Amino acid sequence: MFWSLSFHLLPDEEIIEDSTKRSYSGLRSAYSVFLTNKRAIFRFDGLGSSMTQSFFYGEILDIKPSKRLFVNYIRLRTKNRDFLLNTSDPDYWAKRVLNIKENTAESPETATSATSPSSGKKKKELLDMLTILRKNSLLTDKELEEKVQLLDSMKF
DSSP states (O other): OEEESSOOOOTTOOEEEEGGGSOOOSSOOSEEEEEESSEEEEEEEETTEEEEEEEEGGGOOEEEEEEETTEEEEEEEOSSOEEEEOOSSHHHHHHHHHHHHHHHOOOHHHHHHSOOOOHHHHHHHHHHHHHHHHHTTSSOHHHHHHHHHHHHHOOO
16 A cells, blocks of 8 residues: 555556446545556545545555445555545445456466566666656655665665
């Protein structure tokens, strides 16, 4: 799970479904849901800001609808923590996340036969992540320079 100010799709990631394209009646929920082929993304749309939480399907241990004080939530459980996310139609989204998680899970044969990404590709992905952190002012120029030097010294 990681937080970001806005979400950027990862390489080879495609949005399968998103809640902003669906029509709902009633009160607007606090979170919009975006399901991709790699992760479930929950964007908080409130108080003039939007923060994004995303969970790779492998880190989701359980997801199910929950009700607290007459408000419907999705209860998402990871290894380290439980999250309550106020979404429209939590029954639907919990089932969709589980369905996609099951369909994207690698079988043992494909997991062992899959080739590991090249070291250059790993390094580029990490550098891209650092650049995004800098663009969103989460890293200073000095911190970015230190991280890039550390990245250059690492062996992949």
